[in-house]
Amino acid sequence: MEPDNLYRLLMAPAAATPDQPAVVQPDEDGVLEEISYRALDDRIREYATVLDGLGLDVGDRVVVEADTSAAAVAMLLACAKLGLPFVPVSPQTPDSRLRTILQSVGPALHVRADGLADRELAEVGGRGRFGRDGLVVELPPVRGPRRRRAVLGTDTAYIVFTSGSTGRPKGVVMSHRSIVTFLRAMRADGLAGPGDRVASTSPLQFDFALFGIGVALSSGAALVPVRREQLDSPRRMVAFLREAEVTQVHGVPSLWRPVLRHDPDLLSGLTRLRSVVFAGEEFPLPELRRLQETLPAARLVNGYGATESMAASFTDVPNPLPAGQDRLSIGHAHTGAEMTLVDQHGAAVTEPGQVGEIYLRSPALFTGYWNDPGATAGVLVLDPIEPRHGQKVLRTGDLARLGEQGELYFIGRADFQVQIRGNRVELGEIEGTLTRLPGVTAAAVSLVPRLGNHVLMAAVVLDDPAAGLDQAEAIAFCAKELPAYMVPRSVHALSELPLTENGKVDRAVLNRTLAAPR
Numbered sequence: 150m151e152p153d154n155l156y157r158l159l160m161a162p163a164a165a166t167p168d169q170p171a172v173v174q175p176d177e178d179g180v181l182e183e184i185s186y187r188a189l190d191d192r193i194r195e196y197a198t199v200l201d202g203l204g205l206d207v208g209d210r211v212v213v214e215a216d217t218s219a220a221a222v223a224m225l226l227a228c229a230k231l232g233l234p235f236v237p238v239s240p241q242t243p244d245s246r247l248r249t250i251l252q253s254v255g256p257a258l259h260v261r262a263d264g265l266a267d268r269e270l271a272e273v274g275g276r277g278r279f280g281r282d283g284l285v286v287e288l289p290p291v292r293g294p295r296r297r298r299a300v301l302g303t304d305t306a307y308i309v310f311t312s313g314s315t316g317r318p319k320g321v322v323m324s325h326r327s328i329v330t331f332l333r334a335m336r337a338d339g340l341a342g343p344g345d346r347v348a349s350t351s352p353l354q355f356d357f358a359l360f361g362i363g364v365a366l367s368s369g370a371a372l373v374p375v376r377r378e379q380l381d382s383p384r385r386m387v388a389f390l391r392e393a394e395v396t397q398v399h400g401v402p403s404l405w406r407p408v409l410r411h412d413p414d415l416l417s418g419l420t421r422l423r424s425v426v427f428a429g430e431e432f433p434l435p436e437l438r439r440l441q442e443t444l445p446a447a448r449l450v451n452g453y454g455a456t457e458s459m460a461a462s463f464t465d466v467p468n469p470l471p472a473g474q475d476r477l478s479i480g481h482a483h484t485g486a487e488m489t490l491v492d493q494h495g496a497a498v499t500e501p502g503q504v505g506e507i508y509l510r511s512p513a514l515f516t517g518y519w520n521d522p523g524a525t526a527g528v529l530v531l532d533p534i535e536p537r538h539g540q541k542v543l544r545t546g547d548l549a550r551l552g553e554q555g556e557l558y559f560i561g562r563a564d565f566q567v568q569i570r571g572n573r574v575e576l577g578e579i580e581g582t583l584t585r586l587p588g589v590t591a592a593a594v595s596l597v598p599r600l601g602n603h604v605l606m607a608a609v610v611l612d613d614p615a616a617g618l619d620q621a622e623a624i625a626f627c628a629k630e631l632p633a634y635m636v637p638r639s640v641h642a643l644s645e646l647p648l649t650e651n652g653k654v655d656r657a658v659l660n661r662t663l664a665a666p667r
């Protein structure tokens with residue numbers, strides 16, 4: 150029995166269905182081409198031969214700078230085959246952040262996809278370029294002693310750096326065994342299957358992109374990478390999804406905002422689209438309802454989870470979404486995992502309606518944060534309910550409410566819980582209320598420091614920007630729906646919410662925008 154390995158799992162279809170498409174993408178002339186599992190495996194072996202010749206040791210890191218593409222997938226899996234942990238970064242990553250990652254991870258090699266603009270970077274390890282004509286090593290890595298030959302399931306498959314929303318970025322270390330166990334659970338849950346064409350829209354440094362690669366290839370489906378420039382215009386995005394005959398789209402909620410606001414009817418042209426998987430943050434309900442209306446035949450799946458376990462649960466959105474429902478269910482954990490709620494006294498939450506922090510029990514948890522045992526100890530903790538087993542569970546930092554059948558409803562980040570005049574305030578609850586205001590399509594609330602105090606300030610995105618926002622009416626609406634201490638001091642209409650590189654609301658930029666004098 151061979152040890153778990155991401156390369157072996159994802160290239161299993163190359164043996165069974167070698168001529169099936171593994172990746173569908175435009176060629177250099179923009180014409181859609183299908184790269185078969187056999188062709189992809191050949192590319193992987195070609196890259197692996199060059200990597201092997203460099204004398205790298207199992208565990209030596211390779212930073213892979215690329216957008217998602219057949220070549221990038223081949224590079225990731227060539228590294229996985231040789232037991233070289235890959236560290237995916239996007240070409241859009243600013244030099245400063247890339248420098249931080251390179252300093253932290255000390256890669257043996259930094260390889261960049263062909264065609265990327267040069268960067269001003271100090272030499273850190275070897276350097277190479279890869280693409281259609283193979284892997285070209287521009288600066289060979291320093292050769293160290295080759296201690297190890299066997300790649301074990303517990304060896305590191307990849308290290309993904311979080312956006313470091315709270316302080317400096319942390320490297321999430323994921324083993325082959327964890328990611329393989331997780332992807333086998335996805336296959337058991339039938340998220341995708343042979344014949345599916347799975348569109349991936351997230352940057353490669355976001356594990357949502359690795360999720361798309363893993364789910365597509367471990368299911369014998371085809372991966373359809375969607376380039377950033379195709380996402381900027383609703384028309385281009387829909388035209389591409391249609392031409393590539395995509396059956397499943399993966400993306401953060403903000404992916405859908407432009408087409409829902411400017412051209413929702415375009416979506417009716419996606420006759421092959423059977424499912425949409427969204428993850429990363431809450432999907433504003435008015436937009437989710439509109440997506441449901443425009444894609445009536447599609448299964449909408451709310452994917453919840455953190456990079457530290459890749460994901461935790463996949464829950465179908467009820468169709469239609471009940472009018473009164475103001476929170477989306479994140480259901481139950483995926484096959485082989487379990488989410489439990491723990492209250493602030495460390496006791497299990499068993500009463501429906503009660504809120505607790507989500508703890509995840511799973512065989513697919515991450516190994517730890519790269520070179521940061523302190524941060525690791527804060528999230529891989531003894532099961533608070535029964536610590537005597539010594540089993541480590543993931544403390545997610547997320548709060549959820551227990552439903553009647555044990556399903557969970559996401560409430561928010563525990564560190565987004567703010568205290569206002571001694572009351573616990575859920576920013577997400579205020580945002581949910583604001584999205585119920587007619588004409589509002591999305592909302593984000595911040596606690597902004599003001600004159601030595603803190604005030605609640607809200608930003609909303611309007612359906613029709615020209616309609617303008619009646620601030621007094623918005624505040625009055627909140628005053629009717631919320632306790633006084635949760636009513637925002639001001640509500641500002643923005644043309645769009647600031648987003649992070651991964652497409653989530655950028656809370657730091659939002660704070661600065663709202664705090665700036667009007």
Ligand SMILES: Nc1ncnc2c1ncn2[C@@H]1O[C@H](COS(=O)(=O)NC(=O)C[C@H](N)c2cccc(Br)c2)[C@@H](O)[C@H]1O
Nearest residue numbers: 356357360428429430431452453454455456459460559
């Ligand atoms: N569906 C939700 N509703 C609400 N809040 C969500 C949801 N999904 C996340 N989050 C939040 O994002 C945090 C985590 O951020 S993360 O580490 O960058 N990972 C991610 O965002 C993506 C995550 N790895 C992932 C990747 C692939 C598939 C799936 Br399915 C999920 C969670 O702890 C939550 O706070």
